[in-house]
Amino acid sequence: MNDPKALLVLEAALLCASAPMPMSELKKLFDDESLADHEVREVLESLQISWNDRGMVLVELASGWRFQSRESMQVYLQRLSIERAPKYSRAVMETLAIIAWRQPVTRGDIEDIRGVTVSSQIIKTLEERGWVEVIGHRDGPGRPGLLGTTRQFLDDLGLRALDELPALGSLEIGEALGSLNIEGEPAADMAAANIKQDETELVITGTHTDAADSPAEPIIFATDDQFGQVNPESK
Structure with a gap:
């Protein structure tokens, strides 16, 4: 044509x-x-x-x-931007990384990987941002919701499909999250250093304490201005 x-x-x-x-x-x-x-x-x-x-x-x-x-x-x-960029805590970004590279996962799966309780507010923040949604339910007690990423998440990463995500454990994970315009502590430090593939399961390395994830002194990541203000989340 x-x-x-x-x-x-x-x-x-x-x-x-x-x-x-x-x-x-x-x-x-x-x-x-x-x-x-x-x-x-x-x-x-x-x-x-x-x-x-x-x-x-x-x-x-x-x-x-x-x-x-x-x-x-x-x-x-x-x-040209005059608005302050929204900020996300380390807990929010780690949860997003786990969902993206291990989907579909339940909230319990995320807690097993991170080693800490995942608050409903963290999941709500990711859902409101349009990056995460419930895509089904796992057979079992309570039929927990299975979380996965959305088309909006892929659009914001500049991807066409999930198979274009970098391989788990590669340094490109940091680059991928970096394309969401996350600032502050380098995304590569959070994603590539803390996430690795240990043969059959995803592992978050390092120790997560209340202080590390508390709203008082959060580890901050910022996304670009167009998405509005989001308060730092605790674990």
């Missing part, structure tokens, strides 16, 4: 969209309902190439296609 008008239509729609656009929505832009996915994809790939030397890039994510600023532009765009 080599249609200059189709390229302009897709470009305009994607630039005006407030969220990633799935293929089904992109196809609605054209009268020809029989338009094949591969034909639209060809135009999207041409559009990607045409933006190669610009400050924006067209990417495919878990929930669709969107334009976003290049990483090299972030240092400049941050100067």
Whole structure:
């Protein structure tokens, strides 16, 4: 499909969209309902190439296609932000890492791995952020909810699917969480140093004390401004 008008239509729609656009929505832009996915994809790939030397890039994510600023532009765009970035505690980020790399997991699984009780507020924080959701229930007493990550989590990481997550135990875990714009203590220190694969099970190394996870003196991680203020969480 080599249609200059189709390229302009897709470009305009994607630039005006407030969220990633799935293929089904992109196809609605054209009268020809029989338009094949591969034909639209060809135009999207041409559009990607045409933006190669610009400050924006067209990417495919878990929930669709969107334009976003290049990483090299972030240092400049941050100067326009006047809001304070929200902050998450170490407990919240460790819980997110466990869910992401070990899903589906129950709250009990997370407590076994971290060695401390996981408060409902931590799970609620991740659910409200749109990164975590209940995707089923485990057979057994009480049928505990199974937690997994969402399409929003993949979108925020710039990924299309879970199989694009870095291998468990690799230093790239820190880089992956770092793409969520987590600041403060390096994400690599938290994720790569504290999470490892011990043959058959995920292990969180180190000692977790009340002081380490307390709201009074939390280990802080910050995400980018657009997500609003979130108070530090205790364990």
